[in-house]
Amino acid sequence: MRSCTTNNISFIELPIAFDAITVVINPANSWANSLTINELSRLSSKQALGKISKWNQVNLDFPDVGIKLCGPGMDSGTLDVFNKAVNGSKTNSRTDYTSSEDDNVLVRFVMENKDALAYSVYAYFKNNFKSLKSVEIINPEGQAISPSKQTVQNEKYQPLARPLFLYVNDQALRKNKKFRQFVSDYLRNISSLVNSSNYIPLPDSTYRLVDAKLYRHILGTSFGGDLPVGLTIGQAIDRSFDQHKTSAHR
Template sequence: MQYSKLVSALAVAGVAMLGAQAAHAQVIKIDGSSTVYPITEAVAEEFQKAKKNVVKVTVGISGTGGGFKKFCRDETDISNASRPITKSEMEACKAAGVDYVEMPVAFDALTVVINPKNSFLKQATVAELKAIWEPAAQGKITKWNQVNPTWPDAPIKLFGAGADSGTFEYFTEAIVGKAKSSRGDYTASEDDNVLVQGVSRDVNAIGYFGYAYYAENKGRLKALPIVNPKTNAAVEPAEESVIKATYQPLSRPIFIYVKAKSLDKPEVKEFVEFYMKNGAQLTKEVKYVPLPASAYTGNVEHMKKKKFGTVFGGQNEIGITIEELMKRESKS
């Protein structure tokens, strides 16, 4: 009887200890862009392994805009962003007393995709894409031959980023000419895997999202070469065309934003340092374009020096190159 009581007591004590450990588990909360998600998720997995799961890193996909809403409400430590923070988001963060360090982590070739069985689309101009996606096209441009008479009399099935997505903002500004200016009659989602499935199942479909999701699904999708407005050459999304700045206007930097207050937590500071040390390799593994080494060391310096704010002034910048981004970061 005494033995069984001892075993029971030890079991209860063990549960209590586990409960106490769980209560004190270090958690790093990240949310935001689905485009940046593959990089941050890869970093999170490696970091948790290195820390033997003492630190838990959660990575959500609310879209860049949705992520910034949580970030400026002080609900997350880090925000993934596929475009720079906007003026309204800067104001929301300021009002909440949220300072942040802006860290570019990679370049993306925002990719327009079609179904592999599509035999007529060999390339597209910005003007053609605008004709498909602009608000005036809603309910009117419903067939391919309405955009280009050489294309077939077949329905256009559209898949694109949701309104909280930074990809939605960047694409509409680059293609339509105004951020968030888009027709609304399309299948929208902040989850790019939903869009992948949609385009892969319909021969008349067209959609857009970050390059990593195309690279992961090359057997199910075809990337559409985009005609560079300056050179008139059709260019495919690829690491080389991003580095050479020929894939325009859909090449773009992608970021993480780190909350200043969260850097007081040792686990967050350590995670960011781990991210910058391993970010280039993991960026390449998930099929984005890494930045020069100086970008990652510069991010750590900015963190140590508490350089808060953004070098973009609250505005997106269409067509910025890696070289231009690095010059701007080095001056700041």
């Protein structure tokens, strides 16, 4: 978005799905069935670098055994979202862990190591749910919540749920009718496409608002690539209707 602003490129921001960053362990792990955000931070922040290496350092009730960490590489958007949600800053992360940009590597690492912990996108957990165990995240309300379509849509799985966006070039929409038709058709089928990819669809009522945002040609970002605290996606789109000048172009 910064590059678009710098180069005077206008765009429409369209939320299309949810992802749930999923913390996973080996099915043989019988102790870390749920974790608090503080425990995740104790394990993953810069302060843990070279210090936190055993499970009982995360929680005294856990066994005195080594912990093997695996996660996304430093260029990963998933890493940024996890660090911001858990550690308060995109750059607040320990670096002494096995990293990979390939989620399949993370999955295999956990499958092959009983004492391992990793996190990845929800789709990779869904594709490998028989070989992995998801960790329940204790949300701000004190509830231990597993990632699922229901818990993400009802906003119980917090703070590791995130919206996914489609960014569409304004000029291309205005000048190319076939491109605009392609985007419209894409949105018309988005729920089934999201489901087939094992991501989490938005509620139908929100998809109607997304289509209205395209129809009204509302430019710019209402989200900044993230969901404003305290707002649902639908509420944020409604707010954008009031904040931005619109066009009836379609």
